[in-house]
Amino acid sequence: MTTHPGAGPVVHDPTTLPVDDNVNAYTFCVELRGSEWFLQKGKMIAYYGSMDFNGIGHGRLDRLVRTSFHSPLHASDWVVASGTGRMLLADRAFDVNSYDLDKGNLTIRSGNLLAFQPTLALKQSIVPGFLTLIGTGTFVAASNGPVVFMEPPIRVDPQALVGWADCPSPCHHYDHGYMTGVMGGLRALTGLGGASGEEHQFEFVGAGTVLLQSSEALMAEQPAGTVPHQPGVPGGGGAPGHGPGQGGTPRLPGQLGDLQRRFGL
Template sequence: MSIEVHNPMTLPVNDNVPGNDYAFCVELAGQPWFTAKGAMIAYYGNIRFEPLGQTSMVAIVAARFSSPLYANDWVLAQGQGKLILGDRGFNINSFDLDDGNLTIRAANLLAFEPGLQLKQSIVPGFLTLLGTGKFLASSNGPVMFAEPPLRIDPQALVGWADCPSPSHHFDADWMQSFLGAARGMLLGANTGEERQFDFTGAGTVLVQSSEKVVNDGHLLKHIESETVSLGQNSLRALHQSIGARLSQQQ
């Protein structure tokens, strides 16, 4: 079996490692990149990884990163060299925005150039990129691009560009049963066949070729942040609901 051994000269510039859809090589040549913590798997050269709260490039962070909820999950990679990124064996693709507007699942976003601005989406667990530049995203299998109108399994959704945020669509037969609907919405006992995201208008939807979503701790952070506005009675009710679900899963 022939094994290809890479070095800085054979690695690509801002592209997947040849023959490897699960690793991506970014060339740093003075321009920094925002990268998700844990995405770096190797690098050549003189590259520094600075937490956003302790970076020497405060102006770039202030202008380009507007999501305090996720700030601890990102670093600023800067210097000279080639940086190889990966995400637990998931497919990695690069995408180019040209004065665009794209919302992506936070767990899928790996890196982006500072020409793009990151904001926190109003949709839980998602982030929005604005502007012009390149970004990297992981997916469980290759990504398909689809035009609205479209309904999609929530687990298969990677993101959407230049179209309105989706609404929830619940299957009519499933909704006829109040107990079934209550069980699904409160305890999560529903599937893509019962609940979908409904996209309308113009734009593009990014769909991964699997219903298995990447492990998403970002949604938990969003939920925790929302509990700050809850009173004691609401917190007790939430505690009881979570306890019931944990008992059901044991």
């Protein structure tokens, strides 16, 4: 909190702003010294010094795209900040935090990632709507409410999941005793007979960390790019054995299984 009864607000200037740290729970300060950062479009709120913001497609930055960006299809949603000075980042008054990766990997919901150092490589995750960061460096992510770190094995609510690090096995889990059969389907569909709304979770096992936010409000999803239409690519729509009409609607994370199949249609 910046104001206290009796005392004036804390006034920041470039010498008192923290370097690569939080100003308060909702604002993050990044220092640039001739270096570069990747930002999601429109997340800069103010800066001291001289900086340039350029779209990823900028010719001079082509090299960066090659080393740090491996999904050219969504590169247009990111900008490169370069120059010297201190810059404040924020996103709709959500909580922001920075995370350090050391030769690690972390997968995060695309809407939650705000900014990252070019030493990290950003790739599309196999899980639709998620992005994976690989390498060594710092990134800044937003969440609705503070982030909680959990150790697997754990089952989490789809809306509360922010991301996971090093866990190899995110999968869906359904409470089958409650969900199967026509009555289960009806319950899930209509809420009649008492759907708890928690019949479906994501399950994580193995060594790693799972990041959860303390609310179930999702951030607006950023386009994470499309995948090539090839057999065997999840979300690619080219896999054999899918019935007609199924390829048209992509399955969102958190969406229940197909009800038609549940009803045996």
